Amino acid sequence: ATALQGYLIAAPSVFRAGVEEVISVTIFNSPWEVIVQAQLVAQGEPVVQSQGAILDKGTIKLKVPTGLRGQALLKVWGRGRQAEEDPLFHNQTSVTVDGRGASVFIQTDKPVYRPQHRVLISIFTVSPDLRPVNEKVRSASKTDPRGSRMIEWRHLKPFCCGITNLSFPLSDQPVLGEWFIFAEMQGHTYNKSFEVQKYVLPKFELLIDPPRYIRDLDACETGTVRARYTFGKPVAGALTINMTANGVGYYSHEVGRPVLRTTKILGSQDFDICVRDMIPADVPMTSVDGSQQVAFDDSTPVQRQLVDIRYSKDTRKQFKPGLAYVGKVELSYPDGSPAEGVTVQIKAELTPKDNIYTSEAVSQGGLVGFEIPSIPTSAQHVWLEVFQELEDYDVSDSFGVSREDGPFWWAGLMAQRRRRSSVFPWPWGITKDSGFAFTVRRGNGTGGDDRPSEPEPPAGWWPLH
Structure with missing residues (x-):
């Protein structure tokens, strides 16, 4: 079986005047070289053409004439080794010719000048691949805010590496406002502005x-x-x-x-x-x-409480008597970073004297998980407390809500210290549908039966608002 033959041609959609453009050609499954010709046609007349012998892959280069701009037609065809043979392929496409063969950048040594200052100007000319171009700048001029042309330079030649340096002094009473510098090259005009102001104190942050x-x-x-x-x-x-x-x-x-x-x-x-x-x-x-x-x-924020402890969002507020309960707490420092290696205790009680679970765990990645193996079937409410034992200072000396949720509250300078306390207690409401809910113990209940009473805040604690 004979492999299918074909071709692929890739060319820029925009050509630039004075630049050597490259056309990439790929010939598929050809046993011999193919003579490929490329031609650029403007206003019905060919302006440049080139050819080359290509086997498999190759390039054809076209040097676009200076002064050419607008729409042009790129024609490409290929033929065999014999000139009398018919073309193997022929194709054409329209391209845009940009008259800018080089780009011009204008720079001043300062954005703001005062009267009697000297303005230093640098003009950089580069090719499309950002290489310096030592080509003359046709003209350069300076205008004041009123549009009056104050000075003009003509036929400026870069002294080196595509760089042209200019300078001019400002008078003692120049027109204040925005001044412009213009540079013309290859029919295109470029500009740069700067300010002239009376003496002002330098601004700082x-x-x-x-x-x-x-x-x-x-x-x-x-x-x-x-x-x-x-x-x-x-x-x-x-x-x-x-x-x-x-x-x-x-x-x-x-x-x-x-x-x-x-x-x-x-x-x-x-x-x-x-x-x-x-x-x-x-x-x-x-x-x-x-x-x-x-x-x-x-x-x-000022925090005597170095570690913030809170129940995770996925910790359930309901439990089923007779089944295990799994929960999780999050620990973080005041700046929000996870608290690593902090030892906390978890305690669950049916009443202040009826403890059903006590555990101690060390945080990893700011998280501590716990599991209460079994909750008595007779339980209707469970007080769950998570706390940290501290020797030097009390974690309850200050506590509150985040900056996004409200003001920061603390217990006051003379608050009584407690060696053990809950951190950021989370009161859980009772769900009437199920009848089961955890609540946070913040004090001893005053009720005489198993129903939960309103907790009293411990001495030295203040409520959150």
Whole structure:
């Protein structure tokens, strides 16, 4: 059987004037070389053509004439070794010829100038493959905001590597506003704008880098202030830091005594944070040249409770008497990262004195799973408590909800410490349909029967709002 013969031709859809374009040709299953010819036709007249002998795969190159632009026709045909033979194939397609054989980029040394400054200009000319082109720029000019042409250069030749450098001074009373630089090459015009303004103080940004969180109210943490001009140079000046504690009492709007610190800064400056709750830091700064910026940050939560414990979303709130119950708790640090290697205890009781399950587990990847083997068939409600034993400080000294859900609450500075306590207790409601539900023990029930009573908060705890 004879294999089917054919061809495949790939060419750019856009040709560029003055550039040597490449046409890729593939001949399938030909036992001999095929003479392939390519021709570019513009306005009915052939402007360039080329040919080559191809066996299997090869390329044909066409050097597009300069000054050519618009639509053109690309014709390709192939024939055998004998000139008198009929063409083996013939095809044609339309292409667009872009008159830009090279691209021009204009750059100034600064975006904003003052009167009597000298404007430095660099003009870069590159080929389509971004290689430097040492081709003359036909003309370059500068216009003021009113459109008046202030200066013009003609027939500029790059001194090296496709780069042309120009400069001109500004007068002591130039027209203020947006100025333009124009460059013309191969019939195309390129432009670049810059600003001329009266003297203004350099602008700089002021950033506050607070600690991720504060664990102990009695310990000081370190924050950092960074000041840099928009062009990257460090700012020198006087720095004033105003800090206060927000929510020092039961209500979140109570604000503590402000703390002021003044120091010198050169680029960056560390400062101590010794406060007792959510910290807004209001930082005004004046540089040596007189300019001023103010930054504000309130993203640092204060946590005596280092580990946040909560039941996972897939932990069921109902149980079936006589069957095992499987649950899971999630542990995280105040910044939201998983708490690894934290030992927690899980305890389940029918009544404050009727314990049915106690377990201890270590978190892995911020998760602790547990399983209560069997719940008595007579049980209607079970108090489930997950807690962490601590020696140095109490996890219940501060607790609350996330920033997205509401304000951050804590027990106050004089709260009584408890060596063992629940963390972020989750009260589960009773489902009337099934009659079975877990509830979280936050205190001893006062009821005299098996029905659950309203829990009382332990001493030193405050409710969540």
